[in-house]
Amino acid sequence: MILEVSDLHFSYGSNPILKGIDLQLNEAEIACVVGPNGSGKSTLVKCINSLLRPKRGRVFVDGTRISSLSTMEIARNIGYVAQSSNMLYSATVFDTVMMGRRPHASAGTRERDIEIVMDILFQLDLGSIALREFNQLSGGQQQRVLIARAIAQTPRVLLLDEPTSALDIAHQLEVMEILHELIHAQQMAVLMVVHDLNLASRFADKIIMLSDGQIHSSGTADETITSDSLRLVYGVETSIHDVNGKRFVVPLTRVGFDAR
Amino acid sequence: MVCGKRQGHILTNLEKKSTNHELPDDGSPGFGPSTEQRESLKASYRKHRLRKRILIIVLIPAVILLIGVAVALGSADIALGDVYRTMFRGILGAEGFGDSSTDVIIWKLRLPRICMGLLAGIALGSSGAVMQVVLRNPLADPYMLGIASAAAFGASLAIILGVGVLGGDLLVVGNAFLFSLLASGLILAFSVRRGATPQTMVLTGLALLFFFQAMTTMTQYFGDSDAVRAAVFWAVGDLGKADWAKNGVTALLVIPGTLLLMWKAWDLNIMNAGDASAKSMGVNVQSVRTFAIAISTLMVATVVSFTGTIGFIGLVSPHIVRMIVGSDNRILIPASGLVGALLLILADTVARTIISPVILPVGAVTAFMGVPLFLYLIMRRGSSLT
Numbered sequence: 182m183i184l185e186v187s188d189l190h191f192s193y194g195s196n197p198i199l200k201g202i203d204l205q206l207n208e209a210e211i212a213c214v215v216g217p218n219g220s221g222k223s224t225l226v227k228c229i230n231s232l233l234r235p236k237r238g239r240v241f242v243d244g245t246r247i248s249s250l251s252t253m254e255i256a257r258n259i260g261y262v263a264q265s266s267n268m269l270y271s272a273t274v275f276d277t278v279m280m281g282r283r284p285h286a287s288a289g290t291r292e293r294d295i296e297i298v299m300d301i302l303f304q305l306d307l308g309s310i311a312l313r314e315f316n317q318l319s320g321g322q323q324q325r326v327l328i329a330r331a332i333a334q335t336p337r338v339l340l341l342d343e344p345t346s347a348l349d350i351a352h353q354l355e356v357m358e359i360l361h362e363l364i365h366a367q368q369m370a371v372l373m374v375v376h377d378l379n380l381a382s383r384f385a386d387k388i389i390m391l392s393d394g395q396i397h398s399s400g401t402a403d404e405t406i407t408s409d410s411l412r413l414v415y416g417v418e419t420s421i422h423d424v425n426g427k428r429f430v431v432p433l434t435r436v437g438f439d440a441r
Numbered sequence: 442m443v444c445g446k447r448q449g450h451i452l453t454n455l456e457k458k459s460t461n462h463e464l465p466d467d468g469s470p471g472f473g474p475s476t477e478q479r480e481s482l483k484a485s486y487r488k489h490r491l492r493k494r495i496l497i498i499v500l501i502p503a504v505i506l507l508i509g510v511a512v513a514l515g516s517a518d519i520a521l522g523d524v525y526r527t528m529f530r531g532i533l534g535a536e537g538f539g540d541s542s543t544d545v546i547i548w549k550l551r552l553p554r555i556c557m558g559l560l561a562g563i564a565l566g567s568s569g570a571v572m573q574v575v576l577r578n579p580l581a582d583p584y585m586l587g588i589a590s591a592a593a594f595g596a597s598l599a600i601i602l603g604v605g606v607l608g609g610d611l612l613v614v615g616n617a618f619l620f621s622l623l624a625s626g627l628i629l630a631f632s633v634r635r636g637a638t639p640q641t642m643v644l645t646g647l648a649l650l651f652f653f654q655a656m657t658t659m660t661q662y663f664g665d666s667d668a669v670r671a672a673v674f675w676a677v678g679d680l681g682k683a684d685w686a687k688n689g690v691t692a693l694l695v696i697p698g699t700l701l702l703m704w705k706a707w708d709l710n711i712m713n714a715g716d717a718s719a720k721s722m723g724v725n726v727q728s729v730r731t732f733a734i735a736i737s738t739l740m741v742a743t744v745v746s747f748t749g750t751i752g753f754i755g756l757v758s759p760h761i762v763r764m765i766v767g768s769d770n771r772i773l774i775p776a777s778g779l780v781g782a783l784l785l786i787l788a789d790t791v792a793r794t795i796i797s798p799v800i801l802p803v804g805a806v807t808a809f810m811g812v813p814l815f816l817y818l819i820m821r822r823g824s825s826l827t
Contacts, residue, residue, distance in 0.1 A: 227717070281722060283724060308482055
């Protein structure tokens with residue numbers, strides 16, 4: 182087991198956001214966190230890598246408790262791709278990915294860092310745009326650069342907050358395929374927040390459905406994405422289909438509203 | 442695409458946890474691109490970085506040349522060659538130095554002023570670049586946090602009411618310095634508070650700025666007109682107050698300060714990605730921000746105490762550098778300092794010579810030169826000033 186979260190609580194002031202989250206993640210697994218807006222998905226991700234300080238509960242990566250580590254040590258274990266990606270002042274793709282080497286930086290490693298960054302650039306097909314400015318890239322390219330930057334940290338766990346929501350369908354698939362390949366190549370686990378239930382159903386080894394700060398259900402797509410759970414959690418009547426052996430959700434109406 | 446279709450994606454070359462951090466001995470990439478493609482990318486990356494560094498290499502002799510020209514220009518004409526010869530002899534402490542009137546004009550009258558221009562320009566330019574990053578605001582400059590208005594209030598107290606912490610020659614300068622330190626201390630106290638964001642710091646700084654302006658106005662309201670006039674003159678930036686002692690103090694703070702800011706340049710680059718992302722890459726965002734603001738405000742407090750408020754240098758210099766080489770702080774911080782020095786010495790030379798023998802306050806000249814320059818930059822770049 183790479184990632185273990187137990188009894189995680191978080192609140193903004195007296196307003197509880199997470200109310201006791203437990204989850205485990207193994208190497209080479211992709212877990213998708215789904216749930217309605219405001220259910221605590223982004224907060225969960227930020228509590229895992231200590232961007233937010235949980236009120237209660239523990240997070241372990243490879244058996245090491247995260248709260249006992251420094252910012253630098255956490256960065257060596259957990260990579261993070263934030264929801265909004267714009268850089269105030271842009272850098273080249275090469276330098277942007279190089280920033281991911283920060284937690285490993287020590288004197289005399291520059292040449293090696295360049296080699297590692299180049300490996301990642303070519304692996305993610307960024308070689309040809311390596312000297313372009315980040316802010317001038319398309320959304321799909323930017324998302325690939327940000328994943329590359331997080332991979333340069335050589336993390337055990339990669340956290341992504343809605344990496345696909347601003348992308349077209351081709352680039353959504355591309356991001357998912359990249360992650361699918363990386364979990365094996367990098368011997369890591371991926372925990373990502375997604376809104377698209379069909380994308381989650383297709384690529385996730387595990388789906389964690391949050392509802393109001395608690396895990397409503399977790400497990401395979403068959404176990405979690407059901408008409409009953411979607412009605413309860415999202416308040417939406419759905420029709421669930423089978424497409425190439427994967428669950429496919431078509432939302433119909435909100436509960437209590439007539440179909441248009 | 443250089444490497445065509447993504448293929449395989451086996452990250453054999455990448456270091457793995459638990460194992461050591463060595464690359465394979467044979468040096469052959471385990472996937473995708475050929476050796477030539479790797480070498481060509483590495484070479485272009487190197488070239489790209491070198492191209493940025495060239496700006497620094499060009500700016501240093503440009504500043505030295507401008508210093509020479511600035512010293513040569515003035516009511517007593519001095520040849521450029523004599524200027525460098527005298528400077529050289531003065532630095533080496535050559536025998537018989539200081540005997541000729543040329544020596545005196547250069548060493549006692551013109552050089553202290555121009556040297557202060559150099560140091561103040563470096564301090565304003567480099568701290569302006571850093572402020573724009575840590576405050577996440579392309580319009581930020583070193584005065585935005587109220588440091589200059591605090592200094593002006595301190596000076597007004599001394600000049601108008603004769604109230605000061607230190608007496609004698611240091612009455613005005615000491616007051617200006619202590620009040621600007623007070624302002625930067627307040628800013629720092631806010632910056633270490635939990636939940637302090639660049640936005641709250643900008644707002645805090647603006648509040649301080651208006652507060653000290655109001656205090657200055659009140660002080661002036663009750664002062665007699667000659668003293669008020671002197672206080673207003675003090676506040677308008679001017680390099681004429683410089684002597685070698687003041688240059689020494691300024692250099693002691695500005696040179697190490699700029700080097701310390703450059704030392705944090707890479708972390709500042711990473712902070713452009715946003716606080717959360719920077720922290721996730723191992724940067725202790727809060728402490729880098731506090732450090733950068735402490736160093737910048739200290740440098741600016743020193744400069745402002747000796748020169749008064751010299752506007753626009755800290756705002757314009759980083760933007761000029763950004764237009765030429767982009768926003769990499771490793772280059773931006775030193776280059777903005779050098780551009781700041783160039784602009785300030787140039788403005789001071791104009792101020793001294795344009796309607797000689799009257800010497801205009803350089804703070805007004807920088808604004809006259811800076812505003813059109815800045816408008817030009819905005820028009821050229823449109824909304825992409827960032």
